[in-house]
Amino acid sequence: DADVTQTPRNRITKTGKRIMLECSQTKGHDRMYWYRQDPGLGLQLIYYSFDVKDINKGEISDGYSVSRQAQAKFSLSLESAIPNQTALYFCATSTPALGNEQFFGPGTRLTVL
Amino acid sequence: AQSVTQPDIHITVSEGASLELRCNYSYGATPYLFWYVQSPGQGLQLLLKYFSGDTLVQGIKGFEAEFKRSQSSFNLRKPSVHWSDAAEYFCAVGAPWMDSSYKLIFGSGTRLLVRP
Numbered sequence: 001d002a003d004v005t006q007t008p009r010n011r012i013t014k015t016g017k018r019i020m021l022e023c024s025q026t027k028g029h030d031r032m033y034w035y036r037q038d039p040g041l042g043l044q045l046i047y048y049s050f051d052v053k054d055i056n057k058g059e060i061s062d063g064y065s066v067s068r069q070a071q072a073k074f075s076l077s078l079e080s081a082i083p084n085q086t087a088l089y090f091c092a093t094s095t096p097a098l099g100n101e102q103f104f105g106p107g108t109r110l111t112v113l
Numbered sequence: 114a115q116s117v118t119q120p121d122i123h124i125t126v127s128e129g130a131s132l133e134l135r136c137n138y139s140y141g142a143t144p145y146l147f148w149y150v151q152s153p154g155q156g157l158q159l160l161l162k163y164f165s166g167d168t169l170v171q172g173i174k175g176f177e178a179e180f181k182r183s184q185s186s187f188n189l190r191k192p193s194v195h196w197s198d199a200a201e202y203f204c205a206v207g208a209p210w211m212d213s214s215y216k217l218i219f220g221s222g223t224r225l226l227v228r229p
Contacts, residue, residue, distance in 0.1 A: 004156070031214070040122070042203060042219030043157075090156060100214045104156035
């Protein structure tokens with residue numbers, strides 16, 4: 001099955017550490033997204049990429065950076081993690097050919113101590 | 114600004130009972146509307162979507178939703194809940210974005226608990 005995978009699924013780290021969350025997809029979609037989910041707040045868009053050379057900030061990009069290494073890979077980095085970045089992080093993909101419906105990965109639970 | 118409100122943080126229903134999850138949106142034009150479900154440890158799965166046309170939309174797993182422009186609502190319903198429906202449900206608005214795309218704006222979610 002074509003899929004969206006995220007690694008790691010869980011991560012505990014300390015304040016000040018650099019962390020990378022990875023997203024890979026076998027759907028062949030050109031568009032990829034990173035979201036953050038906090039309890040009681042729904043999902044908020046961090047960064048999005050419409051193709052390998054296109055990277056855009058979302059609503060809450062401060063403290064994050066991304067890299068689109070290939071069409072199938074989109075990584076999210078926290079250069080210096082802080083406790084309020086503790087959250088559930090989701091990657092999603094879409095393609096105009098499917099009406100841009102977004103398909104989500106299983107999520108990465110990040111805890112910053 | 115666009116926003117989505119899900120007024121119920123938690124809802125508990127008995128298995129076999131009917132379900133309605135509320136969603137209200139704030140948007141200047143006719144929005145694209147979505148319901149997603151998030152099961153424990155899983156990503157979000159699209160249940161149904163409304164773009165235009167018939168205001169009663171059928172989705173997967175026996176769910177349906179009705180768009181009511183006059184009430185700015187898009188409530189999700191199911192006539193008979195199964196224990197496997199226990200999950201968190203998110204309503205979202207798709208605000209038109211660049212080219213033919215749209216940007217998803219999510220509500221805060223409603224957690225559904227199902228009593229045996």
